[in-house]
Amino acid sequence: MSNTSRILLPLDTDTADKAVDLAVRLKDDVAGFKVGLELINAAGFDVFERIYDAAGKDAKIFYDCKFHDIPNTVAGASRAAAKRGVWMFNVHASGGSAMMRAAVQGAAEGAEAGGHARKPLVLAVTILTSIAPEVLSGELGVERPLKDHVVSLARLAQDSGCDGIVASPHEIAAIREACGPDFVLVIPGVRPAGADVGDQKRVMTPGEAVALGADYLVVGRPVYGAPDPSAAARAINAEADAARNNG
Numbered sequence: 001m002s003n004t005s006r007i008l009l010p011l012d013t014d015t016a017d018k019a020v021d022l023a024v025r026l027k028d029d030v031a032g033f034k035v036g037l038e039l040i041n042a043a044g045f046d047v048f049e050r051i052y053d054a055a056g057k058d059a060k061i062f063y064d065c066k067f068h069d070i071p072n073t074v075a076g077a078s079r080a081a082a083k084r085g086v087w088m089f090n091v092h093a094s095g096g097s098a099m100m101r102a103a104v105q106g107a108a109e110g111a112e113a114g115g116h117a118r119k120p121l122v123l124a125v126t127i128l129t130s131i132a133p134e135v136l137s138g139e140l141g142v143e144r145p146l147k148d149h150v151v152s153l154a155r156l157a158q159d160s161g162c163d164g165i166v167a168s169p170h171e172i173a174a175i176r177e178a179c180g181p182d183f184v185l186v187i188p189g190v191r192p193a194g195a196d197v198g199d200q201k202r203v204m205t206p207g208e209a210v211a212l213g214a215d216y217l218v219v220g221r222p223v224y225g226a227p228d229p230s231a232a233a234r235a236i237n238a239e240a241d242a243a244r245n246n247g
């Protein structure tokens with residue numbers, strides 16, 4: 001894995017073989033891999049071991065499970081996920097503080113039960129990057145401005161013991177100001193200039209996101225969909241490095 005890259009590459013594929021192939025090709029160009037709902041439902045939990053075999057036992061795996069349920073259920077699911085030994089997993093902040101506290105406690109208990117030295121980082125998804133402001137206010141009935149809502153959820157996540165949040169690039173600066181330098185900001189909705197936005201609504205470039213204070217960039221289709229995924233990842237790393245050095 002790269003110690004300097006900010007990219008957490010989503011292995012959004014429908015077979016373990018395709019995910020492993022990506023992991024082998026990109027392990028030196030990215031900070032870690034994200035195993036999300038498509039891959040886990042298609043390939044099952046054995047895919048974690050296959051990725052560790054392909055990318056090394058110290059590979060950083062972000063398990064993007066987005067738990068959102070009653071606290072007791074999320075505690076149990078978090079315990080089970082942490083026992084497997086993932087580096088990071090996430091829950092939805094809109095599950096509320098009791099649910100997030102249950103996730104954090106379950107993560108600590110699961111790591112101990114699994115004999116892992118450290119608890120996985122628990123991140124809270126604020127408002128999905130595919131949600132436009134007018135959808136938040138119209139369909140979902142949230143009246144305050146999207147950025148205020150996201151910052152409020154980020155504060156709630158921090159007060160509930162979460163290690164960081166998932167949010168769009170548009171909210172990075174406000175969350176940094178509210179939650180401080182040590183709160184981990186994992187940022188999807190990242191697109192190199194000119195890349196297809198797809199279903200993402202609140203996007204910025206890698207350089208912009210890093211300049212604003214992102215810790216990690218979740219960027220998938222522009223990398224694994226490129227003719228040369230490794231070159232695409234390296235171009236994003238170069239843009240992120242330049243933004244960091246200018247900042």
Ligand SMILES: O=C(O)c1cc(=O)[nH]c(=O)n1[C@@H]1O[C@H](COP(=O)(O)O)[C@@H](O)[C@H]1O
Pocket residue numbers: 010012036064090125127128129130166167188189190198200218219220221222
């Ligand atoms: O939790 C996530 O990772 C996530 C949260 C969010 O608000 N938006 C979002 O796009 N994601 C994930 O980030 C990845 C983005 O992929 P691309 O749009 O292909 O770059 C997908 O795997 C999504 O599941």
